[in-house]
Amino acid sequence: xxxxxxxxxxxxxxxxxxxxxxxxxxxxxxxxxxxxxxxxxxxxxxxxxxxxxxxxxxxxxxxxxxxxxxxxxxxxxxxxxxxxxxxxxxxxxxxxxxxxxxxxxxx
Amino acid sequence: xxxxxxxxxxxxxxxxxxxxxxxxxxxxxxxxxxxxxxxxxxxxxxxxxxxxxxxxxxxxxxxxxxxxxxxxxxxxxxxxxxxxxxxxxxxxxxxxxxxxxxxxxxxxxxxxxxxxxx
Numbered sequence: 001x002x003x004x005x006x007x008x009x010x011x012x013x014x015x016x017x018x019x020x021x022x023x024x025x026x027x028x029x030x031x032x033x034x035x036x037x038x039x040x041x042x043x044x045x046x047x048x049x050x051x052x053x054x055x056x057x058x059x060x061x062x063x064x065x066x067x068x069x070x071x072x073x074x075x076x077x078x079x080x081x082x083x084x085x086x087x088x089x090x091x092x093x094x095x096x097x098x099x100x101x102x103x104x105x106x107x
Numbered sequence: 108x109x110x111x112x113x114x115x116x117x118x119x120x121x122x123x124x125x126x127x128x129x130x131x132x133x134x135x136x137x138x139x140x141x142x143x144x145x146x147x148x149x150x151x152x153x154x155x156x157x158x159x160x161x162x163x164x165x166x167x168x169x170x171x172x173x174x175x176x177x178x179x180x181x182x183x184x185x186x187x188x189x190x191x192x193x194x195x196x197x198x199x200x201x202x203x204x205x206x207x208x209x210x211x212x213x214x215x216x217x218x219x220x221x222x223x224x225x
Contacts (some may be wrong), residue, residue: 032209034211034212036212043202043204043215043216043217043218044152044202044212044215045215046211046212046213049211050211055213087151087152089152089210089211089212091209091210091211094166095154095168095169096142096154096210097154098151098152098153098154099151100151101151101152
């Protein structure tokens with residue numbers, strides 16, 4: 001199975017900050033990487049797929065980059081509604097695996 | 108609009124089985140695979156398996172093999188997840204989610220809490 005490791009596990013940032021979350025894969029996954037945001041009590045929401053494609057309706061302050069074993073999610077100009085837990089998920093091979101999550105708190 | 112509506116919360120005793128449903132609407136049923144993902148309290152997301160709606164082919168996570176069964180009813184556009192021999196560590200929220208062939212989940216059910224407790 002491909003192991004996905006996110007860093008940091010948690011972070012606290014202020015409104016307007018730029019935030020970067022990294023996802024490292026135990027082997028190359030190309031750009032077969034998706035990002036989700038989950039808020040308490042809710043299902044995950046797809047933000048970015050195939051590493052850098054913004055899902056319809058997702059604000060443009062979210063972006064993704066990278067390929068291979070290191071991929072990143074960036075939020076420019078953090079907004080109050082961006083709190084929650086972010087997960088990466090590889091779709092390169094079965095079984096699907098997720099990162100352990102990054103909890104983002106707004107200061 | 109696309110909807111995946113899941114059945115309500117369940118409380119089960121260890122050793123029992125549970126069956127969770129996921130009713131799909133607002134899209135062409137046969138075009139999208141349905142995956143099941145679970146989340147234990149305060150934990151991350153765990154993939155459980157997938158069912159292909161055109162022929163009901165399934166693939167399951169190795170750790171759940173022998174305990175998990177995914178089925179569907181094309182007459183009602185409903186998918187089912189059954190988990191048997193329940194243990195306390197199966198306590199989790201169970202989600203269904205749709206995807207095309209490459210697994211990226213654009214719509215999710217609202218989740219079903221399954222609690223396993225004696």
